[in-house]
Amino acid sequence: MQLIWDGLVQAFFILLNLDPEVLEVCWLTLKVSGTATLVSVLIGVPLGCILALSRFPGRNFLVSLANFGMGLPPVVVGLWVSIFLWRSGPFGSLGIIYTPTAMIIAQAVIASPLVISFTLAAVQQISPRLRLHLLALGANRRQLLWNLIKEARLGLLAAVMAGFGGVISEVGASQMVGGNIKGETRVLTTATVMEVNKGNFDVAIALSVILLALAYGVTALLTSLQQRRSNYE
Amino acid sequence: MFKKTRYLSLAILFVFMLCLVGCGQNAEQAVKKTDVILATTTSTQDSGLLDELIPVFEEKTGYKIKTIAVGTGAALAMGEKGEADVLLTHAPADEQKLVEAGLVTNYQLVMHNDFVIVGPADDPAGIKGTATAAEALKKIKESNSLFVSRGDDSGTHKMEKKLWEAAGITPEVGATYQETGQGMGQTLIVAEQNKGYTLTDRGTYLAQKKNLTLEIMVEGEKSLLNIYHVMQVNPEKFSEDIAGKMNTEGAKAFVDFLVSAEAQEIIGNFGVDTYGEPLFYPDAGKSEDELGK
Known part of the structure; x- marks a missing residue:
């Protein structure tokens, strides 16, 4: 119990003192995971829409792949991205191994299937009659798609949250492709592992509390966006 | 009818790939000459030693050290593949193979400390004060006490295997022999929780001690010396493709720094304030045979 209390006290002081090293780690965590989520949204939302709205041979296979990809183990992604990015790799x-860019790539690979699957589910569950309705009102393709996306926004924001939650919490891939380099690729999860290895449990607990707070803050922001807009209409 | 969106999304995807590649290249051009990749064992990072040494080096030389802390086995493998520029490891026998193959050059003794066998305070196997580690391991085996192994081909694990061999025992994973596959810090925690014996470097044990009830059981034997060497990876042994990405000057500068009087002094003083004894003993310029005398 003492340990937990010490950790919480430590977390409080780290936040209170705005420890520059920890702030840097927090900022990098947000930057890497935020960018990776953005990339996965830009890849995943269009792909999810296409899968939801079109019918072609092999579609079911692709959908099953996307659903399977939701459980992609981060260490597996980390290993493969490392192999590709190493000096000896293709x-x-x-020269981007052990840089934030490498971490963004790995995290985007982890988050994209989540975004694709959530988008697919959100768009596909819209009544097909809405589509006909919009077409009957004379919507062109762009207007049609835009209206469908608006209709699916609850699910789409859930997709963003799932993607972000998936990557900010993973440690395996970040450790492998980033290397936990101080001031460069050290994020909250890899820093927590390192502090445990150093025997600094109180600092590790503090970092974990900060990570949870950060993840919750971003998710709460997205949730308020999701819920507020759905109340308007 | 959704062909257009498909093209659009493909275009977005493509643009993004380009962006990513672009970012990477810019970053690379900006840092290419300064980044030095150091592959090292976890104990140098987890003890906090590198946090003392690297800022001094970076300040002095303008190079930027990228520390990848993995087990010694993995660090040596990174050197063998040309993924790192400089290595700081503690498995002399395995390092010698790389030296002989010409894969690494400028092989220098940096420091040493020692391995100790730690175990639960009540010492169920009765090994406290045993003269040799091999004898202690025999007792642990005979009394069916738990031994927790790193099992990760790290320098410590390599040493452990050597000691089992000296004891004439081939340990098999089971109820009395567990492999964690993790770093020394984590392995100590597992040994603590499961009330087992383990082999650890003294530095990591001292750093973790505040969380442990495990006590030192066997220490001081010469074969338990834990010797750290630094070496630079030899670009001549790699294809131009890989060699071109290496930072040989930076690697050499780091080797020179670690054996310099300044770094040796930092090493010798490190940990004295906190633990009352140094975690590492500086050895630059000595030969391996002189150690432990």
């Missing part, structure tokens, strides 16, 4: 010439 993309070694980019």
Whole structure:
């Protein structure tokens, strides 16, 4: 019990003193996971829409792949992204292994299937009659798609939250492709693991509390966006 | 009818790939000459030693050290593949193989500390004060006491295997022999929780001690010395493709720094304030045979 209390006290002081090292780690965590979520939304929402609205041979297979990808183990992603980005790997010439860019790529790979699947579910459950209705009102393709996306926004924001929650909490891929380099690729999850290894349980607890607070803050923001807009209409 | 969106999304995807690649290249161009990748064992990072040494080095030389803390086995493998520029590890026998193959050059002794066998205070196997580690391991085995192993091919694990061999025992994973596959810090925690014996470097044990009731059981034997060497990866042994990405000057500067009087002094003083004894003993310029005398 003493340990938990010490950790909470430590977390409070770290936040109170705005410890620059911890702030840097927090900022990097948000930057990497935020960018990765953005990338996965830009990839996942269009792909999810296409899968939801079109019918072609092999579609079911792709949908099952996306659903399967929701459970993609971060360490597996980390390993494969590392292999590709190492100096000896096919993309070694980019020289981005052990950089935030590498972490963003790995996290985007983890989050994209989540966004695709959530988008697919959100768009597909819209009544097909709405589509006919919009077409009958003379909507062109762009207007049609825009209206469908608006209709599916609850689900789409859930997709964003799922993606963000998935990547901000993962440690395996970040550790492998980022390397937990101080001031560069050290994020809250990898820092927590390191502090445990150092025996600094109180700092580790403090970091975990900060991580939870950060994740909750972002999710709460997105939730308020999701719920507020759905009350208007 | 949704062909257009498909093209659009493909275009977005493509643009994003380009962005990512672009970012990466810019970043690379900006940092190419300064970044040095150091592959090292976890004990140098987890003890906090590197946090003392690296800022001094970076300040002095303008290089930026990227520390990848993994087990010694993994660190040496990174060197063998040319993924790192400089290595700081503690498995002399395995390092020697790389030296002989010419894969690493400028191989320098940096420091040492020692391994100790720690165990629960009530010492169920009765090994406290045993003269040799091999004898202690035999007793642990005979009394069916639990031994927790790193099992991760790290320098500590390599040492442990050597000691089992000396004891004439081939441990098998089971109720009395567990492999964690994790770093020393985590393994100590597992040994603590499961009331087992384990082999640890003294530095990590001292750093973790505030969370542990485990006590030192066996120490001081010469074969338990834990010797750290630094070496730079030899670009000549790699294809131009890989060698071109290495930072040989930076690696050399780091090796030179670690054996410099300044770094040796930092190493010798490190941990004295906190633990009342140094965690590592500086050894630059000595030969391995002189240690532990």
